Amino acid sequence: MSVATRRPAALNALILGFLAIWIIAAAFPFAWTVWGSFKVEADFFSRQSWWSAIEGTRTQAQTGSAFTLAGYAGAWVKNEFWKAAINTLIVTVSVTLISLTIGTLGGYALARSGSRYAFWILIAALIFRAMPHITLVSGYMLPFFQLNIWGVLPTTIIVLVAINQPFTLWMLHSFFLSIPKDLDESAMVDGCTRFQAFRMVIIPVMWPGVITTGLFSFLLGYNDFAVTSMLLSQENQTMVPKIASFLGSIQNEGNVMYAVAAVVSATVPLFILVLFFQRQIVSGLTAGAVKG
Amino acid sequence: MLITVQNCDPFGCTTQTKVDTEAMAKLNEAQPLGQFVGLANYLNRNHLAVEEIGAILADNKGFSDVVSRIFNLPFYRALSFTLVYCFLVTPLAMALGFAIALAVNTLPRLLKGPAIFISILPMIITPLVGSLLLAWMFNPAGILGATLQSLTGDPGLSLLASPALAWTVLIFYGVWTNGPFSFVVFYAGLQTVPHDTVESARIDGASRWEVIRHVIIPHLAPLATFVALVQLMDNFRVFEPIVGFSAEANATSLSWLVFNDLVGQDAQLFGSAASTSVITIVGVLILLAPVLRRTWREFNQKAV
Structure with missing residues (x-):
């Protein structure tokens, strides 16, 4: 790359300028909202000038300090956002574990099977992966009402697993395809049963793939709004529908800052996730692209 | 079908209005609910x-x-926004992602990690949360909304009042949140571009732009079709931003129509939601047809 590395200064400036604009566009909404969540509403939504959101003039006047935890206290304590956080934890962890269990077994079977029905299962999975989640929910609701299982966490977990499974199957299927067949064949020659070969030989090699798929299952459960908002009753809500309900009910009372604080709280786990698993997320997206 | 009954007990009488179940049952018999239509x-x-x-x-x-x-008409309104969103956001986000990938690729190794970290945040964020972040900033009293008002000199300009602004902001959000996906895929693709080819093209006198045009873009073309199809599918189900931006007065989407039928205040319109769902699924199948054909061909090649 000796020729290509010597770029003219103007081009370098252009590249850096473009990147700077993008980085600001990507990061500024987060930084701004985190900063604003420690202010009062009159500052974050200032009628006079957005500069007061930075200095916190009204916050100082109302609370005596430039930063206030009023938004967080209102959301977490008064409006019981902690309950929603616990529900989210239950839902996402269950969705991830169940999806991975079914997905590894199913993906392995599909990857090793040459028969025609394997193809049709994968095609069906692809079609279901493409469907808008809400269209599936509309069919579930009436039966759930009649069976009287609407509004509880287990139902939602099952539906989320069902929605997530096509993706998990595809992704794990392509990871399993990248592991040579010789590996399980030699394990079976050495006396393993098919399941032992899967558990003791293939899965240890598959860990990176399993972790990556698990991350995306986690994100699906965590980010979902369509399913959780339709299928959970008021008291069982997870974080995302809870935030949406803040907007409906609290905005009238002038306490939109609760929603701001809740939004920031719901973003923190995602930040941590990206911080630790950036490599896996990137490799997962590209694995899907290159193989899928 | 309401009747008024008087309940009398030792402490006086109270009147109560309640549903006349008997009359309701008769009416239901004459005109049953849940008919096949x-x-x-x-x-x-x-x-x-x-x-x-x-x-x-x-x-x-x-x-x-x-x-x-x-x-x-509600359905065509939703359909037109869905299609405009789908076919505008997808190419714009891919172009943005490609540009970011090229730019990040020129950074020194030490800066690449943080740049990638920040770049994938808009994609990983919960869609409802992401749209709320931008909606608050575009609020007339928020930083961007107020700036827009003073730039255009129109104090009444807001997301709720201006359909044009609402569509623009929704599409801006779409590009913001979808660009990183293209970026990640294209960035990984850039790592596999053969150095020799690039170098020999440069020695043969190709300019930087010509290298991108004739070496890098053809190399990434298969990835680009994949990204385009995934993004079209994902953008077709645009839903959360409309809730987040409270844009339903100016822009609705097919998914939002289903949602709206299901959260109806007095009655949930299951039939209506179901028919919108089926029409949406037909739309998805049309978008998906090329992928299905390709998968079918690949599978047949593998089997032979």
Whole structure:
């Protein structure tokens, strides 16, 4: 790359300028909202000038300090956002574990099977992966009402697993395809049963793939709004529908800052996730692209 | 079907209005709920609106009148926004992602990690949360909304009042949140571009732009088709931003129509939601057809 590395200064400036604009566009909404969540509403939504959101003039006047935890206290304590956080934890962890269990077994079977029905299962999975989640929910609701299982966490977990499974199957299927067949064949020659070969030989090699798929299952459960908002009753809500309900009910009372604080709280786990698993997320997206 | 009954006990009488179950049962027998209606749900005003379209086509004042009147029908309004969003956001986000990938690729190794970290945040964020972040900033009293008002000199400019601004901001959000996906895929693709080819093209006198145009873009073309198809599918189900931006007065999408039927205040319109769902699924299948064909061909090659 000796020729290509010597770029003219103007081009370098252009590249850096473009990147700077993008980085600001990507990061500024987060930084701004985190900063604003420690202010009062009159500052974050200032009628006079957005500069007061930075200095916190009204916050100082109302609370005596430039930063206030009023938004967080209102959301977490008064409006019981902690309950929603616990529900989210239950839902996402269950969705991830169940999806991975079914997905590894199913993906392995599909990857090793040459028969025609394997193809049709994968095609069906692809079609279901493409469907808008809400269209599936509309069919579930009436039966759930009649069976009287609407509004509880287990139902939602099952539906989320069902929605997530096509993706998990595809992704794990392509990871399993990248592991040579010789590996399980030699394990079976050495006396393993098919399941032992899967558990003791293939899965240890598959860990990176399993972790990556698990991350995306986690994100699906965590980010979902369509399913959780339709299928959970008021008291069982997870974080995302809870935030949406803040907007409906609290905005009238002038306490939109609760929603701001809740939004920031719901973003923190995602930040941590990206911080630790950036490599896996990137490799997962590209694995899907290159193989899928 | 309400009756007023008087309850008397030792402490006095209270009147109470309640549903007359007997009369209700009779009425239900005469006209049962949950009848089979054939295609009525698909053809009524809230969906394909066949009669209304016929009326508009039969009696109108020119082409623009037809367009504006069809646009007022809820289903076609949602369909037009969904399609515009889908086919505008997808190419714009891919172009943005490609540009970021090229730019990040020139950074020194030490800066690449943080740049990638920040770049994938808009993609990983919960869609509802992401749209709320931007919606608050575009609020007339928020930083961007206020700036826009002072730039245009229009103090009434807001997301709720201006359909044009609402569409622009929704598409801006779409590009912001979808760009990183293209970036990640293209960035990984850039790592596999053979150095020798690039270098020999440079020695042969190709400019930087020509290298991108004739070496890098052809190399990434298969990835680009993959990204385009995934993004079209994902953008077709645009839903959360409309809730987050409270843009339903100016822009609705097919998924949002289903959602709206299901959260209805007094009655949930299951039939209506189901027919919108089926129409949406048909749309997805049309978008998906090329992928299905490709997968079918690949599978047949593998089997042989």
